[in-house]
């Protein structure tokens with residue numbers, strides 16, 4: 001299907017704005033939905049036979065390249081014992097010998113499932129003394145480095161545990177090649193499109209050259225990307241021109257900062273100590289530093305995206321945003337541990353809230369141990385929404401959780417959201433988080449909107465897989481010159 005003017009006849013279209021279904025024809029011209037009366041001579045007519053059609057999903061927070069890289073490598077989340085995990089890692093490395101690779105990275109391990117966290121001593125025992133390897137916990141915030149890396153990077157933890165800056169420092173010194181970057185990206189895109197995610201607010205500036213990343217985004221026409229960059233102040237000062245529209249598919253529009261870490265890794269910053277350890281977690285950025293970012297982002301008209309998992313981290317974010325109101329509405333990501341007074345404040349804050357309902361399902365047992373009674377007002381996305389924080393959007397944080405929106409929708413429905421609300425928060429409202437770039441262009445299928453949509457043969461309210469996915473009115477070809485496409489299954 002390569003025509004410029006296509007009439008999709010007999011569609012049963014869901015509108016997230018009204019929450020209603022409507023039987024209608026969709027006329028698409030040059031990738032944009034047009035009023036039906038404009039449809040004079042379509043080059044192609046597709047009869048959808050009243051299949052269910054919903055706007056393409058927007059994932060308001062994920063890591064597309066990290067997702068692809070996880071899919072192309074050994075996924076450690078599937079292991080329940082250390083021995084099984086290490087023997088598979090060993091087999092993977094042995095198989096890979098010809099590649100002359102000198103650094104290995106695997107992610108996904110879960111100390112709850114394994115019984116404990118792996119250590120550098122386990123690595124030595126199973127993989128030898130000289131291997132350069134990092135095993136990252138599924139949250140992405142904590143990892144374990146092998147003995148040789150610990151020596152090289154001056155890691156003093158007796159078990160080789162590293163987190164946040166230390167972890168990123170090691171990973172960034174083994175950047176992906178341009179080819180690996182592209183392969184990871186394509187793999188991530190394929191996975192997202194397969195489940196109807198046609199737009200990602202992705203954060204990918206990790207283990208790669210910034211120019212390589214920008215070049216890749218500029219050239220791609222497979223999926224809509226709103227890129228958030230994890231940059232330090234000097235980089236932002238030096239790279240002012242990097243923000244803006246790269247193409248009708250890619251935009252770089254936000255600076256992403258990590259105020260704290262993860263609850264599982266006990267690096268989320270809490271106002272009271274953890275229930276299961278004498279620590280309050282860790283603040284990654286001081287309020288003073290954050291103020292500097294807030295001032296600079298405002299000056300440049302760039303969105304601030306703030307990762308805040310613990311309630312004390314959220315306090316830091318709220319205080320800064322109150323003190324320095326932003327021209328471009330900021331985005332708060334995660335908001336897992338919250339107090340009642342914070343839930344009451346959120347509706348009055350000029351910001352978007354990007355949450356991951358599926359974290360609640362995955363974290364439940366671990367979170368109870370970490371924060372005990374505080375669970376009552378934590379993962380309180382339904383409360384937040386009902387109390388007025390309507391600028392909420394759903395996301396996966398893939399590769400932490402699967403990019404398939406059905407996981408978020410299913411968990412959200414268990415939390416009390418309706419299917420209609422959940423889809424609206426994963427399409428229209430999620431699109432609005434990109435500010436002027438994609439809001440009012442994505443997330444509905446009204447005239448003027450981009451023709452990104454998902455077609456279901458079965459009622460999507462029963463959460464089936466999509467049967468076809470369209471981006472820009474076309475089924476995306478994922479491999480240039482090839483014929484592999486998503487949706488034509």
Ligand SMILES: [Zn+2]
Pocket residue numbers: 061062063397
């Ligand atoms: Zn993330």
